[in-house]
């Protein structure tokens with residue numbers, strides 16, 4: 001991302017902002033409310049245009065997006081909500097296989113025929129996660145995707161991203177306010193401040209994912225740095 005600028009009226013949300021992300025790595029974005037994180041990832045996902053600047057390497061890339069809110073179609077069932085976005089990309093059989101696989105991952109197979117109004121907030125969010133994962137975009141952009149989910153499912157979903165080949169050749173941008181979540185999953189943690197959005201510090205978490213549960217002392221040190229830098 002090069003020299004990005006974005007204003008909302010008088011407010012300079014993003015000004016001369018640069019950042020690089022690598023495939024196979026999970027980039028977490030951390031920063032105070034209102035600093036411009038959502039605006040930034042919306043630009044990366046081409047949901048809104050930047051006023052200036054460009055993003056290289058995104059041509060022809062497909063994007064899966066998990067929003068802060070579930071954005072489900074109210075008139076469609078859980079399964080139809082997923083199949084609907086897969087239609088443009090997969091044939092019917094492939095789409096059904098993907099929908100089945102990811103409904104099972106988020107533990108909603110038994111609710112595939114339910115409508116959003118019949119679901120709890122967490123179940124709606126799980127549907128939105130299944131929809132984004134199933135689309136299998138080259139770029140996965142997530143804005144606090146696991147907020148409100150219970151710990152076990154949150155861990156299962158993070159494990160899935162880390163361990164099941166899902167990371168291969170894929171770009172991840174992941175906004176979270178949860179320090180433990182970030183330290184569990186991230187390879188890079190970008191601490192932002194703003195507006196206008198700028199990088200305060202980038203932390204590279206150099207503990208292999210499979211060792212994160214056992215390397216408690218090292219993780220605690222990262223946590224301290226992260227909390228300290230976020231507060232300053």
Ligand SMILES: Nc1ncnc2c1ncn2[C@@H]1O[C@H](COP(=O)(O)OP(=O)(O)OP(=O)(O)O)[C@@H](O)[C@H]1O
Pocket residue numbers: 008011013031032033034035036037038039040195
């Ligand atoms: N469509 C819009 N029109 C006008 N101002 C906006 C718009 N969207 C965001 N803003 C403003 O831009 C600033 C950055 O908002 P943004 O949603 O990007 O922040 P954020 O870091 O994602 O916050 P949060 O963590 O609370 O989601 C805020 O001051 C917000 O009020």
